[in-house]
Amino acid sequence: MTAHIWGVGSSAFGKQPGRSTAALAWEAVGEAMSDAGVRRFDAVYVGNVFGEPGMAARALLGLGIHGLPVHTLESACASSAAALAEAKHAVESGRHETVLVLGLEHLTSRFAGALPAEPRDFEGRSGLATPAMYAMAARRYLDVHGVTAEQLAKVAVKNQGHGMGNPRAQYRNRVTVDEVLASRMISDPLTLLQCCSLSDAAAALVVGPRRRTARDVAVAAAEYTTGGLWDHTSEHVWGFELARDTAARAYERSGIGPADADLFEVHDAFTIGEIVSTEALGLAAVGEGARLLDTGHTALGGKQPVNPSGGLLSRGHPVGATGAAQACEAVWQLRGEAAGRQVEGARAAVIETLGGGVGLMDGNACVVAVLTR
Amino acid sequence: MPSTEPAPVDPRPRVSPVDGVFGVDGYRCAACAYPVAIAVAVCPSCQGPVEPARFGPDGTVWSSTVLRIPVPGRPAPYVVAYVDLHGGPRVLAHVGGDRHLPVGTPVRLTAPGPGGDVTVSTR
Ligand SMILES: [Zn+2]
Numbered sequence: 001m002t003a004h005i006w007g008v009g010s011s012a013f014g015k016q017p018g019r020s021t022a023a024l025a026w027e028a029v030g031e032a033m034s035d036a037g038v039r040r041f042d043a044v045y046v047g048n049v050f051g052e053p054g055m056a057a058r059a060l061l062g063l064g065i066h067g068l069p070v071h072t073l074e075s076a077c078a079s080s081a082a083a084l085a086e087a088k089h090a091v092e093s094g095r096h097e098t099v100l101v102l103g104l105e106h107l108t109s110r111f112a113g114a115l116p117a118e119p120r121d122f123e124g125r126s127g128l129a130t131p132a133m134y135a136m137a138a139r140r141y142l143d144v145h146g147v148t149a150e151q152l153a154k155v156a157v158k159n160q161g162h163g164m165g166n167p168r169a170q171y172r173n174r175v176t177v178d179e180v181l182a183s184r185m186i187s188d189p190l191t192l193l194q195c196c197s198l199s200d201a202a203a204a205l206v207v208g209p210r211r212r213t214a215r216d217v218a219v220a221a222a223e224y225t226t227g228g229l230w231d232h233t234s235e236h237v238w239g240f241e242l243a244r245d246t247a248a249r250a251y252e253r254s255g256i257g258p259a260d261a262d263l264f265e266v267h268d269a270f271t272i273g274e275i276v277s278t279e280a281l282g283l284a285a286v287g288e289g290a291r292l293l294d295t296g297h298t299a300l301g302g303k304q305p306v307n308p309s310g311g312l313l314s315r316g317h318p319v320g321a322t323g324a325a326q327a328c329e330a331v332w333q334l335r336g337e338a339a340g341r342q343v344e345g346a347r348a349a350v351i352e353t354l355g356g357g358v359g360l361m362d363g364n365a366c367v368v369a370v371l372t373r
Numbered sequence: 374m375p376s377t378e379p380a381p382v383d384p385r386p387r388v389s390p391v392d393g394v395f396g397v398d399g400y401r402c403a404a405c406a407y408p409v410a411i412a413v414a415v416c417p418s419c420q421g422p423v424e425p426a427r428f429g430p431d432g433t434v435w436s437s438t439v440l441r442i443p444v445p446g447r448p449a450p451y452v453v454a455y456v457d458l459h460g461g462p463r464v465l466a467h468v469g470g471d472r473h474l475p476v477g478t479p480v481r482l483t484a485p486g487p488g489g490d491v492t493v494s495t496r
Pocket of ligand 1: 416419
């Protein structure tokens with residue numbers, strides 16, 4: 001038996017300091033319940049990183065959802081993608097029948113600027129903020145593979161362009177390569193328009209057994225793991241091997257390979273992230289990922305669009321809510337409900353969420369899921 | 374105004390001078406010789422026992438960047454690098470100046486920064 005997504009929903013994405021965390025959850029879960037035609041659940045799996053204790057259970061109370069197990073999972077940026085992986089297992093093993101997955105994050109009520117470096121981590125204590133972590137990956141990648149700053153910028157141009165078709169996205173701007181490169185330098189070589197920014201949002205998925213309806217989407221695979229060692233022997237930039245190995249397992253389990261997928265939602269928290277992700281997912285050989293941007297292969301209208309939603313760069317990156325948001329987009333695409341950003345005839349979608357953090361580790365966590373109709 | 378934040382245990386690698394030469398006071402696996410710069414319970418690679426070991430001073434830049442946004446307690450910009458210490462672990466280090474170091478630049482450990490950061494300079 002394969003778990004299916006019965007319904008999806010999300011709030012808008014963006015800086016929403018005037019809205020409560022609970023209000024974001026009500027919007028997302030309310031839409032998902034209507035979409036699925038279900039108002040009662042056997043369990044809830046929540047993905048969240050920076051919220052206060054008990055946040056999810058309190059938010060659910062306002063929806064009349066109480067008296068059931070609420071499992072909150074923290075796996076950095078992959079938290080609600082990991083929640084989907086757990087929900088799939090819970091349904092397929094018979095532990096629970098109808099499960100709600102909720103990704104929830106309210107960052108503007110926690111942080112004023114960029115996410116702070118964690119003083120309990122040895123690299124965070126040394127001042128390694130997230131942009132610098134990705135910037136060093138980008139610097140290494142550009143130097144080793146002869147990729148240009150212009151090619152890197154094309155990721156932002158493509159995904160901002162895609163986001164113009166997504167009314168829920170945080171940023172909807174047509175930008176040029178020159179504008180991306182001329183925006184403020186954050187951490188060389190990454191400029192402002194190549195970095196995701198703080199976002200508040202919630203995204204929800206209703207997961208249950210197969211119902212043979214026309215609208216349900218199969219979760220053919222949802223593989224989750226933490227990174228192995230990333231150390232002095234590592235040739236690849238951090239996160240690559242973790243994503244590659246997680247993807248290999250998801251492809252094996254689902255019987256869907258990289259050539260079979262019609263679209264991908266991947267972890268473009270920074271532009272370099274999409275290039276490395278597309279290589280890890282098997283769309284291009286190592287060092288060749290930037291060519292996908294040159295040829296238009298991964299743009300809407302191309303053979304295999306990547307981040308038709310606008311990705312993290314345009315839709316926004318509400319850390320714990322991102323994985324569920326990627327799954328929402330995949331479901332809308334597979335049902336043909338993605339309007340102006342629709343990938344025609346999409347039958348299989350791959351989502352990849354990579355939880356950040358180096359510190360001897362090849363990423364905190366990675367989830368690769370394959371969704372099919 | 375004194376900070377009211379509790380100060381967690383400093384998790385950074387320790388750097389000390391011996392006869393004027395700076396090195397990282399880390400650990401090496403007694404079974405597989407895996408080098409590690411930070412405190413661990415056992416070898417992260419093979420779970421064998423670790424014993425104290427010293428790494429540096431020389432190393433090679435794996436990558437580097439200039440962070441231009443402020444981090445609490447750190448005025449921007451500042452330069453950081455991943456440095457592969459010869460025969461030792463890859464460590465995150467601060468670099469003086471205001472430019473990133475190209476991949477492959479030879480560097481050497483120097484005295485830790487005032488706050489205790491691992492620091493390198495070009496040789
Ligand atoms: Zn060992």
